[in-house]
Amino acid sequence: DVKVTQSSRYLVKRTGEKVFLECVQDMDHENMFWYRQDPGLGLRLIYFSYDVKMKEKGDIPEGYSVSREKKERFSLILESASTNQTSMYLCASLIRSSPSDTQYFGPGTRLTVL
Amino acid sequence: AQTVTQSQPEMSVQEAETVTLSCTYDTSESNYYLFWYKQPPSRQMILVIRQEAYKQQNATENRFSVNFQKAAKSFSLKISDSQLGDTAMYFCALFWQGGSEKLVFGKGTKLTVNP
Numbered sequence: 001d002v003k004v005t006q007s008s009r010y011l012v013k014r015t016g017e018k019v020f021l022e023c024v025q026d027m028d029h030e031n032m033f034w035y036r037q038d039p040g041l042g043l044r045l046i047y048f049s050y051d052v053k054m055k056e057k058g059d060i061p062e063g064y065s066v067s068r069e070k071k072e073r074f075s076l077i078l079e080s081a082s083t084n085q086t087s088m089y090l091c092a093s094l095i096r097s098s099p100s101d102t103q104y105f106g107p108g109t110r111l112t113v114l
Numbered sequence: 115a116q117t118v119t120q121s122q123p124e125m126s127v128q129e130a131e132t133v134t135l136s137c138t139y140d141t142s143e144s145n146y147y148l149f150w151y152k153q154p155p156s157r158q159m160i161l162v163i164r165q166e167a168y169k170q171q172n173a174t175e176n177r178f179s180v181n182f183q184k185a186a187k188s189f190s191l192k193i194s195d196s197q198l199g200d201t202a203m204y205f206c207a208l209f210w211q212g213g214s215e216k217l218v219f220g221k222g223t224k225l226t227v228n229p
């Protein structure tokens with residue numbers, strides 16, 4: 001079974017704090033993704049990584065950065081958290097399979113910034 | 115640009131009945147795949163079903179099936195014999211080769227199955 005885990009299910013932080021959200025997959029996948037999920041907006045891609053130390057911006061990278069020092073771990077960083085970053089954050093990992101590559105998701109981290 | 119549209123923000127169905135969720139998409143790619151994901155309340159997003167664009171046959175997974183109309187760029191999900199556990203947000207998503215393996219999601223349909 002594919003296993004994608006996220007460090008916290010719920011997190012409460014204060015405005016201006018530096019926040020780390022961690023995602024770990026145990027299947028040696030190359031591609032990993034961070035999404036943000038908001039009601040009425042669906043899932044929007046923040047950043048993704050296709051290998052160690054490699055990253056690319058998604059559709060809404062502003063206010064976020066990422067780190068991929070080891071293949072199994074992909075971290076999302078909020079340098080200075082703001083209230084408009086209150087959201088559900090989903091990590092996903094890509095499995096290369098036939099007939100189609102497929103993303104599998106972690107359980108999500110619900111972040112509240114006060 | 116690739117887009118996915120789910121025009122039904124919310125739907126409800128009675129237990130044991132059949133419901134169809136709509137999804138339309140737009141892409142200029144020829145090699146692409148379509149997915150339906152399910153996200154139960156406070157639970158993990160899971161893959162329900164996927165369809166390869168090059169296949170004419172509609173995908174089925176137990177009570178879940180799709181109606182893939184390539185020319186119309188339509189990809190609806192049919193849930194037969196609805197169960198209470200089918201209550202969830204459902205997301206339609208598009209993936210294409212050469213697109214950095216990104217998924218583009220619709221905004222979701224909230225399905226409630228009533229007893």
